[in-house]
Amino acid sequence: MTKVIGLTGGIGSGKSTVSQCLAELGAVIIDADKVGHEAFKPDTEAWHEVVATFGRQILTPTGEVDRKKLGEIVFNNPEALLRLNQIMHPKMRDMMKSQIEDYRRQGVDVVVLEAAVLIEANWTSLVDEVWVTVASEATVLERLKKQRGLDEGQTLARIRSQISSEERAKQADVVINNDGDLDEVKTKVRELWARLQA
Ligand code: ATP
Numbered sequence: 001m002t003k004v005i006g007l008t009g010g011i012g013s014g015k016s017t018v019s020q021c022l023a024e025l026g027a028v029i030i031d032a033d034k035v036g037h038e039a040f041k042p043d044t045e046a047w048h049e050v051v052a053t054f055g056r057q058i059l060t061p062t063g064e065v066d067r068k069k070l071g072e073i074v075f076n077n078p079e080a081l082l083r084l085n086q087i088m089h090p091k092m093r094d095m096m097k098s099q100i101e102d103y104r105r106q107g108v109d110v111v112v113l114e115a116a117v118l119i120e121a122n123w124t125s126l127v128d129e130v131w132v133t134v135a136s137e138a139t140v141l142e143r144l145k146k147q148r149g150l151d152e153g154q155t156l157a158r159i160r161s162q163i164s165s166e167e168r169a170k171q172a173d174v175v176i177n178n179d180g181d182l183d184e185v186k187t188k189v190r191e192l193w194a195r196l197q198a
Pocket of ligand 1: 185
């Protein structure tokens with residue numbers, strides 16, 4: 001029977017690192033970010049709704065939704081973010097649900113749904129287990145400064161705009177602490193994988 005894991009966590013906490021490790025072990029990954037991309041391709045229902053709501057200024061010259069421009073509009077504007085989520089989340093949910101059903105039919109062992117907003121969007125009902133990556137604020141600040149050139153203020157603003165690690169942990173079946181080095185987190189993921197196979 002297919003096991004579906006919902007993987008979530010705060011910005012820079014290690015979701016992609018963990019999902020990459022799970023992919024190497026044999027899991028199939030559904031990346032909610034990519035699904036979002038897919039969902040508002042030109043001329044889809046979501047694309048029309050997003051353009052009607054935010055105007056053509058959020059489009060690139062070729063008519064794609066410019067995620068950076070859209071991000072700038074909704075960041076620091078909770079009402080705009082809510083409207084965007086109301087358009088996108090139900091459509092993304094339908095797409096992910098049907099992908100999961102396909103994988104179940106194909107008899108895939110482990111499917112990982114990686115989604116930063118798994119809990120906020122109420123997508124936990126799509127999965128069998130919720131895994132949460134957690135790293136301290138200091139760790140995230142240091143990593144994102146080094147790897148993405150984000151300064152402390154930018155990272156903190158993003159952390160503050162999300163639900164807290166404590167809130168996520170409350171909903172979690174598994175909490176993966178990622179304050180250690182890469183070897184440590186990979187070892188933990190391998191242990192969790194072994195438990196899934198047992
Ligand atoms: P986002 O929410 O921004 O997509 P994320 O939760 O997917 O982030 P990652 O991209 O996995 O987080 O990790 C953030 C950065 O920290 C990456 O550059 C990654 O390579 C690095 N990183 C993750 N875990 C570790 C670790 N244990 N040791 C060192 N660097 C790490």
